[in-house]
Amino acid sequence: MSNNNPVTFSKEELARYSRHIIIPDFGLEAQQKLKAAKVLIVGSGGLGSPSLLYLAAAGVGTIGIVDFDVVDDSNLQRQVLFGVEAIGKPKVLEAKKRLEALNPHINIILHNTQLTSQNALDILKDYDVVADGTDNFPTRYLVNDAAVLLGKPNIYASIFQFEGQVSVFNYRNAKGEPGPNYRDLYPTPPPPGLVPSCAEGGVLGVLPGIIGSLQALETIKVITGVGETLSGRFYIFDALNFESRTFNISRRKDNPLNGENPTITKLIDYEQFCGMKAVEKPVKEITPEELYNWQVKGEAYQLIDVREQSEYDIVNIGAELIPLATVSANAERISRDVKVVVHCKMGGRSAKAIRELEEKFGFENLYNLKGGILGWIDAVQPELTKY
Amino acid sequence: MATVIIPTPLRKFTNNTAKLDVKAENIQQTVNELTLNFPDLKKHLLDEQGQIRSFVNIFVGNDDIRDLQQERTEVRTDTVISIIPAIAGGYA
Numbered sequence: 001m002s003n004n005n006p007v008t009f010s011k012e013e014l015a016r017y018s019r020h021i022i023i024p025d026f027g028l029e030a031q032q033k034l035k036a037a038k039v040l041i042v043g044s045g046g047l048g049s050p051s052l053l054y055l056a057a058a059g060v061g062t063i064g065i066v067d068f069d070v071v072d073d074s075n076l077q078r079q080v081l082f083g084v085e086a087i088g089k090p091k092v093l094e095a096k097k098r099l100e101a102l103n104p105h106i107n108i109i110l111h112n113t114q115l116t117s118q119n120a121l122d123i124l125k126d127y128d129v130v131a132d133g134t135d136n137f138p139t140r141y142l143v144n145d146a147a148v149l150l151g152k153p154n155i156y157a158s159i160f161q162f163e164g165q166v167s168v169f170n171y172r173n174a175k176g177e178p179g180p181n182y183r184d185l186y187p188t189p190p191p192p193g194l195v196p197s198c199a200e201g202g203v204l205g206v207l208p209g210i211i212g213s214l215q216a217l218e219t220i221k222v223i224t225g226v227g228e229t230l231s232g233r234f235y236i237f238d239a240l241n242f243e244s245r246t247f248n249i250s251r252r253k254d255n256p257l258n259g260e261n262p263t264i265t266k267l268i269d270y271e272q273f274c275g276m277k278a279v280e281k282p283v284k285e286i287t288p289e290e291l292y293n294w295q296v297k298g299e300a301y302q303l304i305d306v307r308e309q310s311e312y313d314i315v316n317i318g319a320e321l322i323p324l325a326t327v328s329a330n331a332e333r334i335s336r337d338v339k340v341v342v343h344c345k346m347g348g349r350s351a352k353a354i355r356e357l358e359e360k361f362g363f364e365n366l367y368n369l370k371g372g373i374l375g376w377i378d379a380v381q382p383e384l385t386k387y
Numbered sequence: 388m389a390t391v392i393i394p395t396p397l398r399k400f401t402n403n404t405a406k407l408d409v410k411a412e413n414i415q416q417t418v419n420e421l422t423l424n425f426p427d428l429k430k431h432l433l434d435e436q437g438q439i440r441s442f443v444n445i446f447v448g449n450d451d452i453r454d455l456q457q458e459r460t461e462v463r464t465d466t467v468i469s470i471i472p473a474i475a476g477g478y479a
Contacts, residue, residue, distance in 0.1 A: 135475060140475050250451070
């Protein structure tokens with residue numbers, strides 16, 4: 001940054017940042033770069049908590065947060081941004097409250113939404129740096145591709161159980177050449193189900209604290225230009241054995257984003273790319289409103305509930321209970337003469353049941369209740385118990 | 388004997404062993420020996436065609452075998468081989 005940098009500091013800010021400014025290799029200039037910087041943190045969870053706290057404390061002038069979730073009590077084991085009083089409230093609002101209390105000299109911008117192929121470029125375009133702290137492969141590839149298409153550095157960190165990974169992707173060196181990105185490191189994601197998520201496999205609470213702090217460190221280095229970033233390198237931390245290794249990584253000629261023959265020039269459907277929509281045959285659907293109309297008109301139909309008895313006991317809408325695992329054994333109970341509406345809690349298990357019955361027994365009269373019993377309660381009978 | 392470091396997500400397939408010694412001259416032989424001794428590892432390391440999966444990276448020393456000689460990359464007795472699969476956690 002040039003010497004005529006217009007960024008100035010108040011007396012309070014100078015006092016706050018004095019421990020930065022007196023570091024000989026950091027100084028006022030690096031602090032000015034932090035204040036001028038706009039950083040987007042995708043996900044304010046396990047990794048986002050420490051990285052947001054440190055980046056806010058360090059004086060990054062504008063911090064954007066993308067998150068659509070609310071705080072759950074199972075988050076508090078590692079998401080140190082939040083306290084007990086935040087449970088049930090939107091994460092972005094709680095994060096903003098905490099960060100503003102920590103540093104009133106910075107600007108926090110909230111994106112209370114899920115990052116999607118439709119909104120990602122629009123959200124990312126206003127920021128200088130992106131830090132990815134999400135928990136699933138489709139969003140990892142989405143953030144990567146959006147960052148590469150927009151030419152932004154992407155500070156990558158990921159964790160699982162006892163293992164952490166950090167790198168800096170798409171960072172342009174002094175010659176203007178971009179470094180490797182996520183697709184250079186991992187060209188394709190694992191098929192669904194092969195690698196469990198943290199929600200299924202668990203994570204030691206302190207691990208995102210360590211790895212998220214490293215993510216904040218690399219973010220600060222990318223902004224200020226101080227030190228050597230992890231661009232072109234891939235850092236691994238094994239908390240169980242306390243071993244860390246740093247590998248060299250490089251760009252691939254066949255990278256579909258910015259290799260020799262790029263084939264991806266805009267954002268794609270990342271769930272499909274990650275195999276999450278594969279081989280699932282669509283089933284016929286009915287909305288709760290349409291089903292209600294059938295009831296009102298007195299139309300003949302059969303209603304099947306494929307949930308478990310314990311769920312049926314909490315709330316039911318008068319359907320015949322045939323739990324998913326037993327639908328084939330009970331196929332003769334399902335009518336072939338009238339339309340049959342199948343429901344579960346949210347629509348996933350009933351879709352499976354319909355596919356199974358269609359494939360094995362050739363049913364053609366089955367309809368999946370969209371949104372399951374929860375959708376029905378929202379649309380038709382709000383007085384019933386939701387669980 | 389070369390040493391292979393098994394990442395935590397795959398240790399359940401290696402009797403929770405983090406480091407394994409292999410008698411191998413290259414990466415192909417290393418992978419063969421691992422999948423022979425621990426058959427459950429196979430589907431995590433290799434695709435249906437027997438190729439190393441594209442979400443599993445293998446490093447010899449500090450370098451990606453894709454930047455060396457792929458499966459033909461030589462392995463010596465003092466070589467440390469790291470298997471690093473993609474992980475996506477961080478939020479939940």
